[in-house]
Amino acid sequence: MKTMRCLVPLALLWLLLVPRAGWSQSFDCRRAQSDTEWAICSTPELGALDNRLAAMYHKLSASASTSPALRKQASRMQDAWLHGRRDMCGGNVDCLMNAYQDMLDALSSLPFNDAAIVAARKASIVPRCGDPSDPMKASAVEAGFATVVCSDPHLLGDVRQIESRARELQPRLTPVSRSAFDAQEAAFPQTAYGCPRDREKLASCVATAIAQRLQDVTDLAANLDRGLPDCKPLELSLRKGEIGDGGMSKTLNTYLLQYTGIEACRIRGFPTIQVENAKGGSRPHAVVYAGQTWSSSLPGAPLPVTLSAKNNSVWFGILTASACDPPYGINVKVALPLSRAWLATLRFPDASCPVTVTPIGMISTLRSSVH
Structure with missing residues (x-):
């Protein structure tokens, strides 16, 4: 597990409020005074979010990636967030985690030019x-x-058609959604990583993925601006996927949501999960929502996915670990985004750490996202 660096947002936020050369000195957790500072220094999940926020600020402060107007806009956002949202949480960890995630989402939506994304577009x-x-x-x-x-x-x-439809779709996406879509497109040739090495099986696997990607991109373009209804829990079933990864006490399990309805519906975001210990006790702090883990990558905002009788599968991943203190054994309840109608309870008898859940993604991104 990564060691948490004790960073306090006040020092980080000052980066763009006061121009200076180089990177700001981090707050010393040994001198933490407020409840908020102690919460940040004592909670690994908050430390990880703080590190992500630090990286975001660093990206925004780079002159090659941002304009003075954008830096000024970020400064206003940060100041309002610091005093109007973060500090209001005090030492409430759940409140702080939500505040950090909202700020990360807000900064991600700014139209800065990420070099990797720009390269992916080209x-x-x-x-x-x-x-x-x-x-x-x-x-x-590749x-x-x-x-x-x-x-x-x-x-x-078919691959040329995928690229052509993607180029037509990109201008219609919001900046943060386009970043996610561009990253998916750039990663798609890595689909072969999750395919068998046998020549005939490899060819069949790649052909299936190409057909699915073409369908996914076509559906996204056709339904992006349509008010499709949200998919209903009764029309979805959950089953374990065949693709996953493991090592160093960590395991990534993938799961498929199978649609049994007829009319097209939309699903977007992270599955809702609730973690319980082996005796059924709730562990509300044991959940991390993230697009990237050590063995999977779905960068950017979750994209909407259309499900229909013709295109009836989506996927997500759950990363578990067993390197934390006992007691071992957790149960994970899974529901659709923003729902508490539980589809299934997954049992992980050897896990003990917080679990990470990835966004619900197009099925065509599965093999290129798990590595």
Whole structure:
């Protein structure tokens, strides 16, 4: 587990309020005075959020990525958040976690230019067949994807169609949603990582993923501006996925939500989860919602996903660990976003630490997101 760095937002927020060279000195947790400061220094989840916020500020303060007007806007947001939201929480950890997440979401929506995202927008998922200098061939995983696609003109045409529809869709997305979508597009050639190595099985796996990606992008474009109803719990069932990862006392389990309805509906966000110990006692502080874990990556805001009789699966992941103090054994109740109608109770007899849940994602992103 990563060691928490004791950072207090006041020192970090001062970065953009007062211009200075270099990175600001962090607050010394040994001198913490307020309930808020003690909560931040004593709670690993808050420490992790604080680190993410620090990285966000660093990105916003870089002259190559932001304009003076954007830095000024961020300063106003930070000042209002510090005095009007964060400090009102006192030492309430749940309140602080919500405040941090809301601020991260707000800053993520600012239209700054992330170098990786800009590069992803310029990159192509279409392999340059026959060109030995194709950057896609530098990666063994993407080279496998390129080999399969280049060997089948129909697949090559489908990949071109995916990219064409993605380019048409991108201007219609909000800045934060576009960042998430662009990251998905850039990662898609890594689909081959989760496929079998056998040549025929690899080809079949990649072909299935391409067909699914084309369907997902088409559905997103067609329904982005439509007021589709939210998917109902009674029309969804939960089952364990076949893809996952594990090591160093951590395990990522993937789960599929299967839609049994007929009319199209929309699902967006993180599944609601409730963690209980083995005896049924609630553990409200044992939940972390994050798009990225050590073995999965769904960066950016959760994108809406359309479910229908034709496209009836989405996925999410739950990361558990067993390196914390006993008692061991937890149960995790799962529901749809913003719901308490529990779909299932998952049992993890060897887990003891807080669990991390990832957003509900398009099924075409599963193999390229778990690594």
